[in-house]
Amino acid sequence: MGGRAVDRTVTGLLQWGCRQMWGFAPRMIPHIVERKGAGGALRWFAANMPRYLTTMQVLGPARTHLAAMVVSLHNGCIYCAYGNAYALELIHLREHDRLFPLDSRALHGWLGLEPRELADRLRGVLHEAGMHAEMLWVDRTLEILRGQQPVDAAEARLAHVVTMVSEMNSIATTAGVEPDEAQNPVNKDGALKSRHAALRAGV
Template sequence: MSQAGLTGLVTRLLESMCRALWGFAPRMIPHIVARLGPIRAVLWFGVNMPRLLRTMQVLGPLRTHLAAVAISLHNSCTYCAYGHAFALELIYLRDHGRLFPVDAHTIAGWRDLGPRELGHRLRSVLQEAGLHVEALWADRTLALASGEQRPVDVYEARIVHMVGMLGRMNRIAVEAGVEPDEAQNPINKDIALKARYAQLRAATT
């Protein structure tokens, strides 16, 4: 098989995997395969995705997506910040029955804030949402992402893994100028919840 044929095959394979998991094929996939090459892309997904899914189980989906948002904003990545912020919004709506105080587009726009202001914005919105413990996790995640702190337990070690994994994705997305698409969580397949979300957001504008 030619290199182009292998690249196309791997791209379709990874898109199919994400479609089964999240209900859509992320715009990022072709860029990841192009940057890493088809073999390295498969290996990279094989190493990182199972651990990320396990982190979702250990830390919970909301905290995991919050960490991904913080890391991606630290790295000025609109694409990943939006995808994880939208997932966070949907999870919050499902679990609390109301909208998260700030929408994913607004959160993704915080990508150019300095570290102090970014931390303040995240803490403020999480406290407004009643997620006071998560505000502490946001601070800790930003400290780990910047290298100011080192992990002190196995839970923070999972955040450090996300720092490395998302760091690579963030760089690829920023350099390729990938536009945001959908929520990077199985909740994205909940059509009824997304319709309710859209209706509630429309009512606030």
């Protein structure tokens, strides 16, 4: 099998896996395979996704997506920022029966902010959402992005999210990948997504 055929096969396999998890095939999968090659892409997913999914269980999906959103905004990646922010919106609506204060469609103006301004904006959002304790995780995410080391097992998981998402940010921004959907199984809940859209539209 030629190199391009192998790339197509691996791309299809990874898209299938994401479709099973999240209900859609992310637009950036072909770009990961292009950047890393078929074998490299498989190794990267094998090395990172199981740990990421475990982190989702250990830290909780809201905290994990919040951290991934912070990393992506800091790194100027609209693709990953949107995918994680939209997931956070849907999870917040499902768990609290109200909209998350930050609309994932309005993130372009948040890209590449200075860390202090990003933290200040998120502090207001989290305060409005009633998620006061999460500000500590925003601060630690930004500190790890600046090179600080994790101090415990939970922060080691956070550091892995920072590293993994930063690499995804690099691939997505280089390729100019446009946002698609929420990077979480909640994306498969069509009724929740419809309700979210209606609330955002003021219906």
